[in-house]
Amino acid sequence: MNPNSTLALSAVALGLPTAGFLVNALSAGRLPRRVVSLLGPGVVLGAFVATVVLLVQLLGQPPAARGITVTLWQWLDLSVRSGSGAVAKTGFNANLTVRIDPLSLLMMLVITGVGGLIHVYSVGYMAEDPGYNRFFAYMNLFITSMLVLVMSDSLVFLIIGWAMVAFASYVLIAFWYQRPSAVAAGRKAFITQVIGDVGLVLGTFLIFLNLRGGDGQLLHTVDLQTIFANVGPGPHLHNGLGPMGGGLVTVIGILLFVGAAAKSAQWPLHTWLPDAMEGPTPVSALIHAATMVTAGVYLIARFHPIYQQAPVAGGVVAAVGMGTAVMAAVIGCTQFDIKRVIAYSTMSQIGLMIFAVGVGAYSAGMFQFFTHACFKALLFLAAGNVIHALHDDQDIREMGGLSARMRVTFITFVVGSLALAGIPLFAGWFSKEELLSAGLALGPAVPWLWVIGVCVNVLTSFYIFRVVWIAFRGQPATPRAASAHEAPAVMLVPVVVLAGLASVVGFLNIDFFGFHPLTLFSDFLRPVVGVPAAQAGDGIQALALLAGTVLSLGGLGVAWAVYGRKVISPELVSRRLPWLYQLSLQKFYWDEIYGAALARPGLALAARVRDVTEPRVFDGVIDGVRSGVSGLADDLRSLQTGFLREYALVFFICAVLGLIVLGFRLA
Amino acid sequence: MSGLFPGFLILSAALFAVGALGVMVRRNLLVVFMSIELMLNAGNLALITFARYTDTMAGQVFALIVIAVAASEVVVGLALITGVYRSGRGLDVDEMSEMRE
Numbered sequence: 001m002n003p004n005s006t007l008a009l010s011a012v013a014l015g016l017p018t019a020g021f022l023v024n025a026l027s028a029g030r031l032p033r034r035v036v037s038l039l040g041p042g043v044v045l046g047a048f049v050a051t052v053v054l055l056v057q058l059l060g061q062p063p064a065a066r067g068i069t070v071t072l073w074q075w076l077d078l079s080v081r082s083g084s085g086a087v088a089k090t091g092f093n094a095n096l097t098v099r100i101d102p103l104s105l106l107m108m109l110v111i112t113g114v115g116g117l118i119h120v121y122s123v124g125y126m127a128e129d130p131g132y133n134r135f136f137a138y139m140n141l142f143i144t145s146m147l148v149l150v151m152s153d154s155l156v157f158l159i160i161g162w163a164m165v166a167f168a169s170y171v172l173i174a175f176w177y178q179r180p181s182a183v184a185a186g187r188k189a190f191i192t193q194v195i196g197d198v199g200l201v202l203g204t205f206l207i208f209l210n211l212r213g214g215d216g217q218l219l220h221t222v223d224l225q226t227i228f229a230n231v232g233p234g235p236h237l238h239n240g241l242g243p244m245g246g247g248l249v250t251v252i253g254i255l256l257f258v259g260a261a262a263k264s265a266q267w268p269l270h271t272w273l274p275d276a277m278e279g280p281t282p283v284s285a286l287i288h289a290a291t292m293v294t295a296g297v298y299l300i301a302r303f304h305p306i307y308q309q310a311p312v313a314g315g316v317v318a319a320v321g322m323g324t325a326v327m328a329a330v331i332g333c334t335q336f337d338i339k340r341v342i343a344y345s346t347m348s349q350i351g352l353m354i355f356a357v358g359v360g361a362y363s364a365g366m367f368q369f370f371t372h373a374c375f376k377a378l379l380f381l382a383a384g385n386v387i388h389a390l391h392d393d394q395d396i397r398e399m400g401g402l403s404a405r406m407r408v409t410f411i412t413f414v415v416g417s418l419a420l421a422g423i424p425l426f427a428g429w430f431s432k433e434e435l436l437s438a439g440l441a442l443g444p445a446v447p448w449l450w451v452i453g454v455c456v457n458v459l460t461s462f463y464i465f466r467v468v469w470i471a472f473r474g475q476p477a478t479p480r481a482a483s484a485h486e487a488p489a490v491m492l493v494p495v496v497v498l499a500g501l502a503s504v505v506g507f508l509n510i511d512f513f514g515f516h517p518l519t520l521f522s523d524f525l526r527p528v529v530g531v532p533a534a535q536a537g538d539g540i541q542a543l544a545l546l547a548g549t550v551l552s553l554g555g556l557g558v559a560w561a562v563y564g565r566k567v568i569s570p571e572l573v574s575r576r577l578p579w580l581y582q583l584s585l586q587k588f589y590w591d592e593i594y595g596a597a598l599a600r601p602g603l604a605l606a607a608r609v610r611d612v613t614e615p616r617v618f619d620g621v622i623d624g625v626r627s628g629v630s631g632l633a634d635d636l637r638s639l640q641t642g643f644l645r646e647y648a649l650v651f652f653i654c655a656v657l658g659l660i661v662l663g664f665r666l667a
Numbered sequence: 668m669s670g671l672f673p674g675f676l677i678l679s680a681a682l683f684a685v686g687a688l689g690v691m692v693r694r695n696l697l698v699v700f701m702s703i704e705l706m707l708n709a710g711n712l713a714l715i716t717f718a719r720y721t722d723t724m725a726g727q728v729f730a731l732i733v734i735a736v737a738a739s740e741v742v743v744g745l746a747l748i749t750g751v752y753r754s755g756r757g758l759d760v761d762e763m764s765e766m767r768e
Contacts, residue, residue: 642764644699648690 006054007070010098010151013050013108014072016043017143024137033132040136041119044143048112055105066527067101069153069225094222099153103528106366107150107298110373114290115143117494121381122282124491125388129280135175139286142168146291150298155204155222162200162259165295166193169287173279185275192272196262200299203255207306210248228305246309253306253313256299257320264296264350267324271590273347277339277394281384284339289346289376294369297350300357301366304529308360318358322452325351327588329459333466334584337394338383341467345420346376348456352435355453361438362529363522367509368435370521371427374505375419378498379464382413385491386471389484398478399471405484408492410472412499417468419502421461422552429552430506432457433545440544454548461555469563675716682709696751696758700744707737 020043024036031039058066078091119139126135145168149161167190174186204222213219213230221227231249260266265273265288276288287293300307300317307314328348335341349372356365386402386409387394403410419426422433436457439449476482486492509521562568574581586592682705689702711730718726752758 644760644763645691645694652687652691 002057003068003070005057006068006100007072007098009050009054009057010070010100011072013047013054013112014098014144014147014151016046016050017140017147019043020140021137021144024133024140027133029133031133036133036136037123040140041116041123043140044112044116044119047143047147048109048116051105051108051112054100055109058100058102058105063523063527067099069097069099072096072098092220092222094154094156096148096157097153097223098151099224100151101528102524102526103298103301103366104150106370106525107294108147110294110370111143111146111150111291114373114377114498115146115286117497118282118286118290118377118381121285121384121491121494122280124488125282125384126280131175135280138168138171138175139282142172142287142292146295149295153224155207155224155227158224159197159201159204162263162295163193163197165263165292166190166197169193169276169292172283172287173276175279175283179278182278185272185278189272189276192262192269196259196269199255199258199262200260203252203259206248206252206255224302228303231305231309249306249310250312253303253310254316256303256306257296257313257317260296260299260317260354261320262296263299264293264354265324265347266296266320266351266354267327268590270324270328270347271594274340274343274587277337277343281339281380281387284343285377285380285384288343289380290373293346293350294353294373297353297357297365297369300354301362301529304357304360304362307358314358314360316358318355318449321351321354321356321358322449322456323351324348325355325456326452326459329456329463330580330584331587332463333459334581336396338386338396338399338467338471339380339394341396341463342376342379342383345379345460345464346372348460349376349420352432352453352456355449356435356438359438359449361435363525364431364435364438366525366529367521368431370508371419371431371502371505374498375416375427375502378412378495378502379416379420381491381495381498382409382416385409385487385495386413386484388487388491390480393478393480396467396471399476399481400474400478401472401476401481402484403472406472406486408486408496412495413472414468415499415502417461417464419506420464421556422457422549423461423556424549425503425506427502427504427506429549430510433548434509436544436548450544454551457548457552458555461552462559465556465559466563469559473564672716672720676713679709679713679716682706682712694759694761696748696760696763699760700748703744704737704741707733707740 020039023039024031073096075095077093077095079087079093080089080091081087119136122135122139126132129135142165145161145164147161148157149165152158152161170186170190170193173189174183176182207227208220208222209218211219211221211227211230219226219230258269262269273288273293277284279287307317325348328344328351332341332344332348335344349368353365353368353372356362356368385406386399389402389406389409390399393399415426419428422428432453436450436453439453440447476484487495509519558568562570583589686702686704686706686709689705690699693699693702711733714726714730714733716726718724718730748758751763756762
């Protein structure tokens, strides 16, 4: 691979969305809409083309050579140089170095590809919005931030991208700033992201301060490839980050996961994601389905050399991921907001990905990320069509019967649902079964993980088909639903393209439960993440595959029985299991718990400061200074008699006294 | 010559004292102004005396500068006094007390 062409192409991929953002933002809304409609999606699709060319170049290389680092921008370099400019001693440097390898390319493909489709869709969805130019400026900024995050080979720029993503998501969630709820949701997301940033930054500090090279010397580097090359066991006693499974590397792993959990909406930092549905629907599709929330998965896959040294941290990651997956799936079953159901399903699916990368099945986790990006963006955009048709109504109880009037949207939504539910031959089936297979591969001692994963799948297929039946079948619940009309072509094309992807991308990797006739995807990622160590026996795997698939279909069947045929009344279940129903409906009370534990004490403290500290301390000091100065001025005023001769007298007396003192000093 | 030094210094001090007393006791602004000039010239006398005594030029140069400054001061001061007089307030310094308290 020619480094110069890689440099140029990655500069194009990163530069185009940046330029789009700058032009859009600096023109302050003065660009005509037609220009913005071309510019906004155009720059992202341009970046996609550059990424595809990079992919072709990369695939032309032997697998071992698929990974190249180029420096885009020399920002800070403290290397010692000799007179001729040659580097005599490499010092600390924080440059914008870009790593092009299968993992980053996969992320870039999804970010620019799915992101580009969502940009095209937004042209239709946001057409009526007064903030049209602002919207595309923010969207391009988001793409830029995300690309910085995944392309950077330097911890410094990874953190910069990480924080920029948080900011871009904040402005996009709070895009409709006239709505107080949207602003609150944006703020909540941003605060949660900052908690995660703290974890990530602390983790990188620990790496920077403690990483030792093969000779036992501290490296003090932020270069990712150097870090990963040195983190493993070596000849020296004080190698890498201490012994395998040691306290330091475990703490680092957990701190990095705090960052990942905030981005990926994993418990206990998950509450922002459902609220983030206040943003426009394309934002939900771009940020809260395809890209940003998977940054945590990417982070752990990228830092897998560290997690391989820290099995305990990996276990924490896997447990949190699985726990979040179950919790979100349970919540998803009772929500009525169409976007919130999809949001909880995102949380749940990302929990599965986090679980996979936690147990070391990086390829399975990333494959799930890849298929999920396609079918989840599809679900969001199809839901966006519905919401658009119903004039911003998101409640599925007020829909009904839409399949007759929105044929294309209905079919694509069902394709997305089938993929999400893990129904055979759709994308989700391949990735999820591969992922569960990884859970089973941990050994016969922990089949529980597989059982829990299957339960998540069953719940998933239940709740997503619950939406399909309530929203699209039956009779229209409102006049608005009865008069709904299909979306314009600019919104349908991206949805149809995504539906096509959601149907076929699964075939990229048929590698689960003992069958592996086609493993393009895991072969592609292998140079970066290697192969999972454990494999379960073929017989058990085949049985598990069959059971999992049948159970997923069972979840679909239950949804059909409850909401399609209405042979089981949902009210009956909620009356029989009131605690479970309430737990699910109230989202496990996390918002209430955080309110009682954090928000209310914080507000009480603030009120105390306002009522006690403010009047007594701050006002007291300020009033004291004021009355002191004014009292002194009152006393001094009597000296100003207005008699010039008096002033002269005082002046001379003082001068004489000063001379006397000076005389004594000199003597 | 050296025996006269105390005499010159005493004369200088006396002139200065007369000037200072004039500033403090006289009420006519013009006289106050003249007293200030007197003090400046008393200072000049002392400077020149010391210059002769130490046989250096520094004091003489200093005196020249003081004369130049005094000339400028006269220009400004007389202009101010004329201005005050024209405003119809007379030249009694005790009457000029609008800015007390």
